[in-house]
Amino acid sequence: MFDTFDRPRSALREFLRTEAAGGILLILAALLAMIVANSRWADVYFESLHLHLGPLSLLHWINDALMALFFLLVGLEIKREFIDGRLSNWSDRWLPVIAAAAGMAVPAITYLLVAGRTPGLANGWAIPAATDIAFAIGVLALLGKCAPTSLKLLLTTVAIVDDMGAVLIIALAYTKGISGLALLVAALLFCAMLILNRSGVKKLWPYMLLAAALWLAVFLSGVHATIAGVLAALAIPIRTSPGAPDDAESPLHRLEHGLHPWVAFAIVPLFGFANAGVSLAGVGLEQVMGPLPLGIGAGLFLGKQLGIFASIRGAVALGIADRPAGATWLQVYGLALICGIGFTMSLFIGGLAFSDPLLSDEVKIGVLGGSVLSAVAGYLLLRLAPGLPREEGGIDDA
Numbered sequence: 001m002f003d004t005f006d007r008p009r010s011a012l013r014e015f016l017r018t019e020a021a022g023g024i025l026l027i028l029a030a031l032l033a034m035i036v037a038n039s040r041w042a043d044v045y046f047e048s049l050h051l052h053l054g055p056l057s058l059l060h061w062i063n064d065a066l067m068a069l070f071f072l073l074v075g076l077e078i079k080r081e082f083i084d085g086r087l088s089n090w091s092d093r094w095l096p097v098i099a100a101a102a103g104m105a106v107p108a109i110t111y112l113l114v115a116g117r118t119p120g121l122a123n124g125w126a127i128p129a130a131t132d133i134a135f136a137i138g139v140l141a142l143l144g145k146c147a148p149t150s151l152k153l154l155l156t157t158v159a160i161v162d163d164m165g166a167v168l169i170i171a172l173a174y175t176k177g178i179s180g181l182a183l184l185v186a187a188l189l190f191c192a193m194l195i196l197n198r199s200g201v202k203k204l205w206p207y208m209l210l211a212a213a214l215w216l217a218v219f220l221s222g223v224h225a226t227i228a229g230v231l232a233a234l235a236i237p238i239r240t241s242p243g244a245p246d247d248a249e250s251p252l253h254r255l256e257h258g259l260h261p262w263v264a265f266a267i268v269p270l271f272g273f274a275n276a277g278v279s280l281a282g283v284g285l286e287q288v289m290g291p292l293p294l295g296i297g298a299g300l301f302l303g304k305q306l307g308i309f310a311s312i313r314g315a316v317a318l319g320i321a322d323r324p325a326g327a328t329w330l331q332v333y334g335l336a337l338i339c340g341i342g343f344t345m346s347l348f349i350g351g352l353a354f355s356d357p358l359l360s361d362e363v364k365i366g367v368l369g370g371s372v373l374s375a376v377a378g379y380l381l382l383r384l385a386p387g388l389p390r391e392e393g394g395i396d397d398a
Contacts, residue, residue: 021138021141021264021265022134022138022263022264022265022268022269023132023133023134023135023136023137023138023139023141024138024141024142025138025264025265025269026132026134026135026138026268026269026272026343026344027135027138028269029269029270029272029273029276030272030273030276030343030368032273033045033272033273033274033275033276033277034276034277034278034368036277037277037278037279037280038279038280038281042279045277046277046279049274058274059274059275062270062271062274063271063274063275063348063351064219064224064225064226065215065225066267066270066271067226067229067267067271067348068215068225068226068228068229069229069259069262069263069267070226070229070263070267070268070271070344071167071226071227071228071229071230071233072211072229072230072232072233072259073229073233073256073259073260073263074160074163074167074229074230074233075167075229075230075231075232075233075234076233076236076252076255076256076259077160077163077256078160078163078164078230078233079233079234079236079238079252080238080252080253080256081157081160083238083240084238084240084241086153086156086157087157087160087161092157093161094315094320094321095154095157095312095315095320095321096154096157096158096160096161097161098311098312098314098315098320098321099154099158099161099307099308099311099312099315100158100159100161100162100164100165101161101165101311102307102308102310102311103129103131103158103162103304103307103308103311103336103339104129104130104162104165104166104307105129105307106303106304106306106307106310107128107129107299107300107303107304107307108125108126108128108129108299108303109303110128110295110298110299110302110303110306111124111125111127111128111295111296111298111299111303112125112295113295114291114294114295114298114299115291115292115294115295115296116295118291118292121291121292121295123353123354124292124295124296124349124350124353124354124363126166126169126173126174126349126353127296127299127342127346127349127350127353127363127366127367128295128296128297128298128299128300128303128304128342128346128366128367128370129162129165129166129169129299129342129346129349130162130163130165130166130342130345130346130349131155131158131159131162131304131339131340131341131342131345132159132341132342132343132344132345132346132371133155133156133159133160133162133163134264134268134344135341135343135344135371135375136155136159136338136339136341136375137152137155137156139338139341139375139378139379140152140155140338140382142379143379143382143383146382146383146385147331147334147335147382148324148325148326148327148331149326150324150325150326150327151324151327151331151332151334151335153324154324154335155335155338155339158308158339159339163345166345166349167227167230169349170224170226170227170348170349170352171223171224171227174224174349174352174353175222175223175224176222177222178221178222178223179220179221179222182217182218182220182221182222183217183221183222183223185217185221186214186217186218186221186223186228186231189210189213189214189217190214190231190232190235192210193207193210193211193214193232193235194235196210196235197235197236197237200237201237202237202249202251203251204236204251204254204255207232207235207236207251210232211228211229211232214228214231214232215228215229215232218231224352226348233252236251236252236255237250237251237252238250238251238252238253239251239252239253268344271344271347271348272343272344272347275347275348275351275364276343276347276364276368277364278361278364278365278368279361287361287362287365288365288369290362292359292362292363292366293362293363293365293366293369294366295366296346296350296363296366296367296369296370297366297369297370297373298370299370300340300341300342300346300366300367300370300371300373300374301337301340301370301373301374301377303340304336304337304339304340304342304374305333305336305337305339305340305374306336308335308336308339309332309333309336312332312336313329313332328385328386330381330385330386331382331385333381334378334381334382334385335378335382336378337374337377337378337381338374338375338378338379338382339374340370340371340373340374340375340378341371341374341375341378342367342370342371343367343368343371346367346371347363347364347367350363350364350367351363
């Protein structure tokens with residue numbers, strides 16, 4: 001499929017279009033999950049997720065196997081942006097790197113201040129640290145030209161750097177027992193992929209076969225299996241085409257274009273549907289206002305906006321970067337609010353941090369509450385905020 005993909009268009013243009021539509025679908029999938037989890041179909045919903053298909057439950061197949069393809073796409077996007085995209089020059093990297101770093105650190109600190117002193121909850125410090133790019137781009141898409149194009153591009157680059165940080169957190173902070181032999185096999189498979197790259201192999205199928213074996217080795221090693229997707233992405237060859245549409249002969253561009261619709265329109269919405277459902281039956285104020293959901297909600301809503309807006313304002317004041325073109329500071333603040341949508345990656349990290357079903361439900365409540373509050377507040381602010389003379393075009397201008 002990927003080898004026959006013909007003449008890919010600009011990855012960034014397709015990325016924004018696909019993420020916008022996929023983000024709206026993700027919102028609907030999450031809403032549907034909440035409806036089903038609180039309907040007469042709730043038992044079927046929860047029992048189906050824990051139905052075993054071979055060695056894993058359906059939920060684990062989604063979270064460990066299908067999401068490896070999501071992380072493969074994340075890795076491809078990171079590599080493309082750093083080698084052939086908007087982050088290929090250090091002058092373009094400073095603002096998104098600074099904003100993403102502050103946008104991960106401040107929410108984590110906020111979470112620890114609220115929930116970290118409660119025994120057993122400190123392990124969730126990374127849950128509010130990541131931004132859900134599909135969900136956030138979907139909200140911006142609903143705003144149309146009320147959101148300047150520069151903000152959409154800044155959100156994209158910040159979220160890509162943010163994803164890179166989240167991948168490192170998952171690999172370093174949420175890895176428990178390690179199998180040395182399996183890890184060695186994984187390292188050899190990764191080296192084999194790099195050798196294919198250095199040898200000039202452009203066909204994608206050898207890389208995909210090795211990537212499947214790499215996933216199994218990483219899964220058996222104790223490192224979370226989705227990290228295999230990112231490692232595989234780093235080994236895929238890329239042909240640069242600066243200032244021009246993506247090179248149709250570039251393996252990375254072909255794989256990214258071929259994979260993106262499947263991830264945006266199938267895998268991520270399926271993940272959202274499988275992980276967002278929480279039964280509200282018997283849920284009282286004590287559970288909603290408990291330290292875990294409050295810590296996550298505060299990290300996403302307060303920590304994200306504070307960290308990202310303050311870091312962007314500081315970087316501009318110090319002359320490190322310029323304010324996004326055509327955007328007022330009030331609109332930049334609206335962007336910082338929207339970055340508090342942490343749905344997909346926050347739920348994913350929450351599943352790694354806590355295995356107790358009661359804590360898992362509290363994680364979902366905190367993530368949903370903080371993300372919805374950030375989305376609504378950011379949407380309203382950007383909808384109502386007066387802007388500079390409006391830019392020409394919207395997402396299609398990217």
